[in-house]
Amino acid sequence: MHENRPGTARERLLAAALDLFAEHGVSGTSLQMIADRLGVTKAAVYHQFQSKDDIVLAVIDPALSRLGPIADHAEAQRGHVARRDTVLHGVVDLVVEFRKVSATLSFDPVVMRLVRAHPALRSLQRIRRLLGGTAPDPGSRVRMAVLSGGLMMAGADPAVIRLDDEDYRDHLLAAARRILVR
Structure with missing residues (x-):
């Protein structure tokens, strides 16, 4: 190894x-x-x-492997608001820590193919459920799409690239909470 x-x-x-x-x-x-x-x-x-796929997986796996523990920790919380807040903190911390990976690879077709086949996809679906992203109404689905896409792209935006991690984290959390408010 x-x-x-x-x-x-x-x-x-x-x-x-x-x-x-x-x-x-x-x-x-x-x-x-x-x-x-x-x-x-x-x-x-x-x-x-x-292979190159093995290299890509090695680049993205540290982030993907954290999704399960984030969902586990959130599911252990009492109440929807506590679970949602725990997920938001976990996902935002992940985005902050892996912002270069996210900004570089989020929409690459090869990465998307590998992620769709990765076991962490189940954890990502759990996270969406914890955030309320499985509600049948169009507004909930749109908010989840905006939140997911916004978090993935936030690290790539030149306007925020120079923010230190603490400011970046605080602003991401605040924006995510505003998006999720019904």
């Missing part, structure tokens, strides 16, 4: 891949480009990962 500490060959490879994905998209980034960015051979990249 590969080490997962910052500074390891694996972490440097993932950082280089994320930078290249931001510049060229996942489909426009080759394993050779990643190797060239790192100054290593393509064989060295293959030593760490068997």
Whole structure:
């Protein structure tokens, strides 16, 4: 198994891949480009990962793997408002921590394909339910779509890119709460 500490060959490879994905998209980034960015051979990249999909999964998995614990923690709360607030805090913290990943990969077709097949998709559906996103009325569905899309895109907007994490988190939470108010 590969080490997962910052500074390891694996972490440097993932950082280089994320930078290249931001510049060229996942489909426009080759394993050779990643190797060239790192100054290593393509064989060295293959030593760490068997495919580009494996690299993409390794980039997004730390965020996706946190969805289940967020939903678990929220489901343990008493009352709809407490569950919703717990989910909002958890998801906003996730967006803040992984803003570069989200801004870079949220709407990439390769990433969307991989996420649709990822086990974390069930946790994402749980989170939507906890936020009230399964209500049958059109207004609830639209609010959930605005909230989901807004949170994913917030990290990519140049107007907020320089906000420090605390301000960014506070403003995301406030905006999310306003969107969810019925």
